[in-house]
Amino acid sequence: MIQPHRSHSLYVFFLLHRVSGLALALFLPVHFYVLSLAITDPTSLDSFLKLTDIAAVKIAEALLVFLLAMHLFGGLRLMAMEWLPWTDWQKSLAAASLALGLCTACLFLLSVF
């Protein structure tokens, strides 16, 4: 539950960054397992990759791309905050990282449909 003191934009961006990081941490082992099938079981890999022809799977992939891109840009924002001279538009930078994540996911969707 979002408690009242957490209801401000930078906290929401913190939650998005943390949740996207956890989701990616769960996704990566599965991703590497599927990649390993290219060596150990190419037939299984081909049949698995056929799933990506399904529209729902493409949308799920776009969600993953969104999480990855948002985590990347959000991470860059945090590194800039801690390593570069301070800027007063932290909320704008956080919103920009979210927007860039969405743009990247949209570009992915355009390329797969």
Add this chain to the structure above:
Amino acid sequence: MSAATDSKSMEVSVWRGDADGGEYRDYTVPAYDNQTVLDVVSWIQQQQDATLTYRFACRVGMCGSCAMTVNGKPRWTCRTHVNKVTRGEKLTIAPLRNLPVIKDLATDMDEFFEKWVKAKGVHEPSTGRHDPMVPVDPASKNRITASEGIECINCAVCYSACDTVAANPDYLGPAALQRAWTLVNDEKNKDANTVLDAVSQSGGCHSCHSHGSCTQYCPVGLNPMKAVAGLKRATAFKFWRKRG
């Protein structure tokens, strides 16, 4: 529940208890167009329940002693107008989060101030009273940075808002770290490196997760998140300089 039971009264829930626990108790108090949360608490204590314990002093936003949790958010109650925070819902008043409760709305501030000392937040003069006074340029970058944090009123609103403090009791907290950053930039403080060493320890500035709640709720508009970011940068550069 409606905020007003009629046109001239309102319902208020006040947390009553001590370190061993407690509960919210409901009161009906007069509703005025202009009244602060502290006015409401004072009315309850003076008119309905003399055993209600709370803390205040100046009533004009200078002493930092009247901070409480109002409808889930930490606020300085003497400068918080009821109409601006309730928006129609019931007024709920509790003690500050992240600090031990002494009784009712009064919290024990010892650990808050002990962490100021732990962060080397005590000014150590670089010269004695018999030394010539060293001029400080008010327009210098260091002085401007130091001046950004000196209006802190020690209300502990940022400390109460911080989820890192809630998760890590050793974390020094935004106020102590902002004080440390002020001293790092104060040319009249004896040794900035001592301060940087103190805030580099476990529970120091690098524990901050940059939630931004400290800056969001600071009642005097300071920016502890900026101060903590400055400390992170300064301590990291000091570390790499030492290794280089």
